[in-house]
Amino acid sequence: MRISLRVQGRGAGVSPTNRFERIDVEWDGDFLDDEPDLLDRKIPTIYLKDSSRSMISYNDSPDISIKAGVSPYRGCEHGCCYCFARPFHEYLGFNAGLDFESQILVKPQAPSLLRQELMSRSYEPQTLAMSGITDVYQPIERKLELTRRCLEVLVEFRNPVGIITKNHLVTRDIDLLKELARLNAARVDISVTTLDNALSARMEPRASAPHKRLLAIEACARAGIPVGVMVSPVIPGLTDHEIPAILQAARRAGAQYANSIIVRLPGAVQPIFLDWLKRHFPLRSDHVESQIRQMRNGRLNDPRFFHRYSPCGPRAEQIESLFELHKRKLGFVASPKLDISHFRRPGQQMNLFP
Numbered sequence: 001m002r003i004s005l006r007v008q009g010r011g012a013g014v015s016p017t018n019r020f021e022r023i024d025v026e027w028d029g030d031f032l033d034d035e036p037d038l039l040d041r042k043i044p045t046i047y048l049k050d051s052s053r054s055m056i057s058y059n060d061s062p063d064i065s066i067k068a069g070v071s072p073y074r075g076c077e078h079g080c081c082y083c084f085a086r087p088f089h090e091y092l093g094f095n096a097g098l099d100f101e102s103q104i105l106v107k108p109q110a111p112s113l114l115r116q117e118l119m120s121r122s123y124e125p126q127t128l129a130m131s132g133i134t135d136v137y138q139p140i141e142r143k144l145e146l147t148r149r150c151l152e153v154l155v156e157f158r159n160p161v162g163i164i165t166k167n168h169l170v171t172r173d174i175d176l177l178k179e180l181a182r183l184n185a186a187r188v189d190i191s192v193t194t195l196d197n198a199l200s201a202r203m204e205p206r207a208s209a210p211h212k213r214l215l216a217i218e219a220c221a222r223a224g225i226p227v228g229v230m231v232s233p234v235i236p237g238l239t240d241h242e243i244p245a246i247l248q249a250a251r252r253a254g255a256q257y258a259n260s261i262i263v264r265l266p267g268a269v270q271p272i273f274l275d276w277l278k279r280h281f282p283l284r285s286d287h288v289e290s291q292i293r294q295m296r297n298g299r300l301n302d303p304r305f306f307h308r309y310s311p312c313g314p315r316a317e318q319i320e321s322l323f324e325l326h327k328r329k330l331g332f333v334a335s336p337k338l339d340i341s342h343f344r345r346p347g348q349q350m351n352l353f354p
């Protein structure tokens with residue numbers, strides 16, 4: 001059993017061994033008895049230069065509609081305890097726990113690389129997702145503005161973009177998103193998991209507070225940008241009872257469409273999430289864990305395509321019906337399909353006689 005840290009302002013308390021590493025270090029219990037302060041500490045965020053040579057990452061999973069994405073960052077300082085992107089940090093030699101949220105890779109060349117790729121004849125124009133795997137509006141973006149500069153490139157090429165975020169900072173870029181929205185080439189999905197500030201602060205420690213996310217929905221809606229609410233993930237026994245209130249608040253703020261995913265815990269996310277649950281909800285943790293298992297045939301995750309996002313059993317059906325019922329009642333519409341037909345490569349003449 002790993003020793004759980006009480007790290008201030010972080011989601012993870014444990015850092016499971018990277019599944020690709022053969023060597024690991026575990027703190028000695030006697031040493032920690034002598035140095036109890038080591039358990040209760042702050043961990044600074046470190047930014048490392050990412051020298052990736054391409055910006056668009058492609059995904060051919062048959063059960064995911066997002067086929068291509070762009071992010072100037074790897075790792076996410078928001079630090080959500082349930083984040084299913086955590087295990088991707090292991091491919092970079094980090095752990096999925098505290099490393100994921102405190103060792104952030106930054107791609108300073110992101111805008112120029114993106115421009116280069118969009119200019120290439122081999123690029124097939126398509127909607128690009130921003131934040132499929134890390135949040136492009138995590139705190140460092142306020143200073144670096146790499147996401148904003150990538151958006152400027154997308155505006156130049158009129159390439160559709162779908163943004164998913166938990167940060168109010170997206171409203172800073174409304175001017176650019178509006179330009180794309182005029183061509184039906186932008187949508188913004190704001191993720192709202194709870195309306196309870198105290199729970200959000202523990203569960204998603206560095207993301208915007210729930211009321212700020214609702215304000216982001218309002219600002220996008222007012223600017224004419226298609227905006228929806230992602231009630232994801234829903235954690236049974238912890239947040240599912242909030243579904244009606246979240247949908248109502250988001251609808252009132254101007255959300256037009258709504259989607260939802262029940263929590264899934266791949267690989268290293270399991271010990272991180274369970275440790276978090278035990279630290280913050282010791283009396284409820286067994287109950288929550290058992291409900292998650294009920295939906296996954298006794299496991300915490302079912303990695304099979306078409307099963308991983310579709311938990312089964314009466315409890316999952318109950319949550320899904322609750323969501324669908326309120327979604328219908330509140331008049332949410334279907335998610336918009338973005339238009340790629342306006343794509344153009346700057347400086348290249350239009351072909352008038354195709």
Ligand code: SF4
Nearest residue numbers: 076079080083134135
């Ligand atoms: S904001 Fe998204 S990417 Fe970032 S930690 Fe939370 S769930 Fe993961």
